[in-house]
Amino acid sequence: MTSSLTRLTRLAVVAAAAFGLAACGINSVPTKEEAAKSQWGTVESAYQRRADLIPNLVETVKGAAGSENQILTNVVEARARATSINITTDDLSNPEEFQKFQDAQNQLTQALGQLRTVVEAYPELKSQQNFQDLMVALEGAENGINTERVRFNEKAQDYNTEIRTFPSIIGAKLIHGAQPMSYFKADAGADQAPDVNFGSMSADTPAAASNDNAAAPASTPAAATN
Numbered sequence: 001m002t003s004s005l006t007r008l009t010r011l012a013v014v015a016a017a018a019f020g021l022a023a024c025g026i027n028s029v030p031t032k033e034e035a036a037k038s039q040w041g042t043v044e045s046a047y048q049r050r051a052d053l054i055p056n057l058v059e060t061v062k063g064a065a066g067s068e069n070q071i072l073t074n075v076v077e078a079r080a081r082a083t084s085i086n087i088t089t090d091d092l093s094n095p096e097e098f099q100k101f102q103d104a105q106n107q108l109t110q111a112l113g114q115l116r117t118v119v120e121a122y123p124e125l126k127s128q129q130n131f132q133d134l135m136v137a138l139e140g141a142e143n144g145i146n147t148e149r150v151r152f153n154e155k156a157q158d159y160n161t162e163i164r165t166f167p168s169i170i171g172a173k174l175i176h177g178a179q180p181m182s183y184f185k186a187d188a189g190a191d192q193a194p195d196v197n198f199g200s201m202s203a204d205t206p207a208a209a210s211n212d213n214a215a216a217p218a219s220t221p222a223a224a225t226n
Contacts, residue, residue: 025168029176032162036155036181037089039148046148047082047105050141054079054112057134061115064125068118071111078104078111092156093179102184112138149184156181 058072082104091097119125126132160180163172172178 025162025171026175028168029159029163029172029178032155032159033176033178036152036159037092039152039155040089040092043145043148043152046141046145050108050138050145051079051083053134053138053141057115057131057138060128060131060134061119061125064128064131065118065122068115071114071118075108075111075115078108082108092181095182098182109142153183156183 054075058075061068062072085101085104087094087097087101091101119131162168163176163178163180
C-alpha cells in the first residue's frame with residue numbers, strides 16, 4: 001500500500017513538474033519560433049520567384065528599348081545585390097543583418113519601378129505577349145512577397161510576444177536563450193501608390209522619357225506592414 005502511494009506521489013510530482021515546465025514556455029517558445037522560421041522560408045521563396053523573372057524581363061525590354069541601357073543596368077545590378085545577401089534563420093534576431101537584406105530587396109523594387117516608368121514610352125513593347133506575360137508574373141510575384149512578409153511579421157510578433165510575457169519568459173530566457181525577431185518595416189508612404197505623370201511624355205519620344213526618368217526620384221518600394 002505504501003509503495004503504491006509513493007508511486008502515485010511520484011507520478012503526481014512528475015505531472016506537476018511537466019505542467020509547470022510547459023507553462024514556462026518549454027514547448028510553446030520553440031513551437032512559435034519554428035513557425036516563424038518556416039514562414040521565413042516562404043518569404044525567401046517569394047523573393048526568389050521575383051529574381052528568377054528578371055533576366056527574361058530585362059532581355060525582352062532590351063530587344064525593344066535597347067537605348068535604356070542605364071535603367072536596365074540598374075535592374076541587373078540591383079538584382080545581383082539582392083540575391084547576394086542571404087541571411088539564415090539565426091539572423092532573424094540580428095536587426096542589422098535583417099535590415100541589409102530588406103534594403104537590398106527594396107533597391108531592387110525601386111529599380112523595377114524605374115523600368116516600369118520607362119516602358120510607358122514604348123507601346124510596341126507593351127503590346128508584346130511575352131512582355132505582358134512577364135509583367136503579369138512579376139506583379140503576382142510582388143503581391144506574393146507582400147503577402148508573405150505580412151504573414152512573417154504576424155508569426156514573428158506571435159513569437160516575440162511569447163518570449164516576453166509571463167510565464168513563458170522564464171523558459172525563453174533560462175532554457176532557450178530566446179532573442180526577439182526583426183520585422184519587415186514599411187517605408188514612409190509605402191501604403192500609397194506612386195504618383196506618376198505621363199502627361200508630358202510622348203509615345204514617339206522614348207529618349208525624352210528616359211531623361212525624365214533619370215531626373216525623377218526612385219519610386220517608393222512596396223513593403224509589408226507590421
